[in-house]
Amino acid sequence: MEKERIAFIGTGVMGASIVKHLLNNGHEVTIYTRTKEKAEPLVALGASWASSPAEAFVEKDIAFTMVGYPTDVEEVYFGENGLFQTAKTGSVVIDMTTSEPSLAKRIYAQAKEMGVAALDAPVSGGDIGAQNGTLSIMIGGDVEIFNKVSPVLQHFGENIVYQGxxxxxxxxxxxxxxxxxxxxxxxxxALGYGLKAGLDLPTVLKSISSGAAGSWALSNLAPRMVVEDYAPGFYIKHIVKDLKIALEESEKMGISLPGLALAYEMYDKLIEAGYGEEGTQALIKAYK
Structure with a gap:
């Protein structure tokens, strides 16, 4: 496969692992993140550093973005030092941030005017999925562009699905x-119930994780809850952002999702309590 020249904007918990996969597969990668010091390990592995998204995308084929909030996405694309300042005709921008569908459409429209292709490609799988190269990637945009960039996505994704x-x-x-x-x-x-019943929680998890109740979160995050490991694979502050978007989109579509509303309320209270920088498994603290 031809090696692409890639700009990667945002090298946080997941982004750094994705950049490593790209480098390991021989791609030329230029990175930008707000705190240069956090990017130094990637530079040591062969990535180049740029002082802005615009600089990172100069003469590149693909730009990946993975930042925090919709406002950050707007700045990265439309700001005075954003990607659209230097995007070349025929290049592709791929936003992996979990963001607003309306913003994804706006990026797509602006890119099309410039002769640039755009995909919205949020991911699931957390820090473990990023490290192992097994992320689920959900793609929106033109199917021919999806097909074009799929070989690159396969370096860090396992379940890559075109959605529309x-x-x-x-x-x-x-x-x-x-x-x-x-x-x-x-x-x-379930953990609270098991604890109160006097059960050994790791033993409980051994039974229920492989049964009908099994899930990625039960297998990977419940054991962290048991040992009070709240290191972020995905931040509470970011799940609150995502759930707020989901609630707003639900309202636009005229549907009521009470389970979603409850989850948002519980996580939002954890932010108020100062736990926003912890992983989503810290929801257990709402019960303690």
Whole structure:
């Protein structure tokens, strides 16, 4: 496969692992993140550093973005030092941030005017999925562009699914987040019940993780809850952002999702309590 020249914007918990996969597969990668010091290990592995998204995308084929909030996405694309300042005709921009479907459509429209292709490609799988190169990737945009960049996505994704037109990837990710957030409530309550009943929780998990109740979160996050490991594979502050988007989109569509609303309320209270920088498994603290 031809090696692409890639710009990667945002090298946080997941982004750094994705950049490593790209480098290991021989791609030329230029990175930008707000705190240069956090990117130094990637530079040591062969990545180049740029002082802005615009600089990173100069003469590149693909730009990946993985930042925090929709406002960050706007700045990265439309800002005075954003990707659209230097995007060349025929290049592709791929936003992996979980963001607003309407913003994905806006990026797509602006890119098309410039002769640039755009995909919204939010991911699921957390820090473990990023490290192992097994992320689920939900794609919105033009199917021919999806087919074109799929070989690159396969370096860090395992379940890569085209969902439909621009914004469809983000809508699919909302479905994902609704399942995760509501499921985490069930996990916390199961552990609380088991503890009160005097059971050995690792033994309980051994039984239920491989049965009908099994899930990625039950296998990977419940054991962290048991040992009070709240290191973030995915931040509470980010799940709150995602659930807020899902609630807003639900309201636009005229549907009521009480489980989603409850999960949002519980996670939002954890932010108020100062736990926003911890992993989503810290929801157990709402019960303690």
């Amino acid at each position: 037109d621009a914004g469809a990837g983000q809508h699919a990710k909302m479905c994902n987040q609704i399942v995760i957030a509501s499921g985490m409530i069930g996990i916390c309550e």
